[in-house]
Amino acid sequence: MLTVAIFICLGWILSVCLHEFGHAIVAYWGGDTSVKDKGYLTLNPLKYLDFGMSIILPVIFLLIGGIALPGAAVYIDRRRLSNRWWQSAVSAAGPLASALVAVVLTIPFWLGLSLYQDWVGPALAFLIFLQISVVLFNLLPIPPLDGYGIIEPWLPLPAQIQFKKFSTYGLIAIFAAFWFIEPLNQVFWSIAYTISKTLGVPSGMVMQGAQLFNRGSTVLLLAVIVILALISRVKRKRHDVYYERGNSLSKRGRYEEAIAAYDQAVHIKSDFAEAWYQRGVALAYLERYEEAIAAYKTAVEIKPDYSEAWYSRGWVLQQLRRYSEALAAYDQAMQIQPELYQAGYQRGLVLAALERYAEAMAAYNQVLQIQPDYYEAAYQRGVVLSCLQKYEQAIASYDQALKIKPGNRQILTDKGWAFCQLQRYEDAIAVFEKVIRLQPDYYQAWYKLGWSLWKLGKSEEAVFAFDRVTQLQPSYANAWYNKACYYARKGSVDLVLENLKQAIQLEPDRFSKEAQQDADFESIKGNKLFQQLIKLGTNPSNCT
Secondary structure: OHHHHHHHHHHHHHHHHHHHHHHHHHHHHHOOOHHHHOOOOOOOHHHOOOHHHHHHHHHHHHHOOOOOOOOOOOOOOHHHOOOHHHHHHHHHHHHHHHHHHHHHHOHHHHOOOOOOOOOHHHHHHHHHHHHHHHHHHHOOOOOOOHHHHHHHHHOOHHHHHHHHHHHHHHHHHHHHHHHHOHHHHHHHHHHHHHHHHHOOOOHHHHHHHHHHHHOOHHHHHHHHHHHHHHHHHHHOOHHHHHHHHHHHHHHOOOHHHHHHHHHHHHHHOOOOHHHHHHHHHHHHHOOOHHHHHHHHHHHHHHOOOOHHHHHHHHHHHHHOOOHHHHHHHHHHHHHHOOOOHHHHHHHHHHHHHOOOHHHHHHHHHHHHHHOOOOHHHHHHHHHHHHHOOOHHHHHHHHHHHHHHOOOOHHHHHHHHHHHHHOOOHHHHHHHHHHHHHHOOOOHHHHHHHHHHHHHOOOHHHHHHHHHHHHHHOOOOHHHHHHHHHHHHHHOOHHHHHHHHHHHHHHOHHHHHHHHHHOHHHHHHOOOHHHHHHHHHHHOHHHOO
């Protein structure tokens, strides 16, 4: 029965490699090319080992009769991924790979091969069952499992932050639930058995394989995993161990501890470019930008063709508005790796910030040639064209972005505003109404809808829209001021003063001057309360 245990153990290790390779290759396709530098595009199990996740937890689960979870770890830099769809795809890729392994292993059963004569059939059946269990378990929407990773990009940022804090204890909580809640345990295993039977794997064989496996597998698997860990430690020198520890900590959002681990790695091996780079990533997450720049600088001094380090250095410099240096870093990254479209996109943002619009547009065009479905580039190109007052072209660019990202409120709103600049107010209104249907509490769309209606002379409808703005965002001074203008035309002095007071209190200098010059208020400029409001605006320290 030792043979059965060895067979299943080796099959499990191979499946772990394929599971993690699935994460890595999809991340590479999605834009995180750093996985290649980290050595993750391989089926070598030593590249994926993480002592806590790959050694301790699987041993615990096996010793209590559970399943050996694929706890290996690949560090994905999610900032490099093109969009939320790719982030979800990276998380889904691991369980999908495990599912494909299960399906491939069932082929002998589909072909009707005679597997009842020896141990092969039962061992294969039980290995398939374990794979199915792994897929089901990983798809639970609980951090840090892949099922949660699939939905995480679509959650509000505050929820993501809270769940990340829980991820350290997530597996312990799941383990406790399975151990103490018997109905949950029964339902889980029942589903696994049903799926294996549906795939054509005889239930009797699964049970026979489990019995053969359990006769001596615990000691063997414990020995194999310990030996694998020892081989890993011998093969990977101490600096590699600290580096992997840092990656694991970063993955769980424990950046301070990760930095300490990277410090140990570079203390042992000072020319360890990857550790310097990951140290910079952790520092950037903590917004310790100057230190991050220094770490990236060291990484590229050691490894001048390290495109990811050049790109990350540019991104941090961009956050500090050191635009010239950021451009130089992005240029270097793209010179080394022309297909690194994220660098081209960020380069476009920097050029737009510098009002070098023609160059920014060229940068976005280059990005779209490399990655045609990168909607952010099409959208930002529309923004640049609007800045150049090329509104027809801007609308076409927004439409291209909307084909990739339908229903995006910001793109739709900017498209509607471009229609306004062309005085195509009916078209603008149709766009803003669509945005409001998608998100009724989006006050900017309500304001621009009101502005468009005002331009068409539909003042009653316009003031209704401005009312919605002041309900949703009371600090939006423009809406209060426009309401004051409306009531001035209606001759409702009390309402004029009430709304104008709100506008002036929010932006004293601006709206006190505008009110003095605005023809809408001509009939009440002699009003004592109006004059007091103007005086409050010019002396904002007196505002109450």
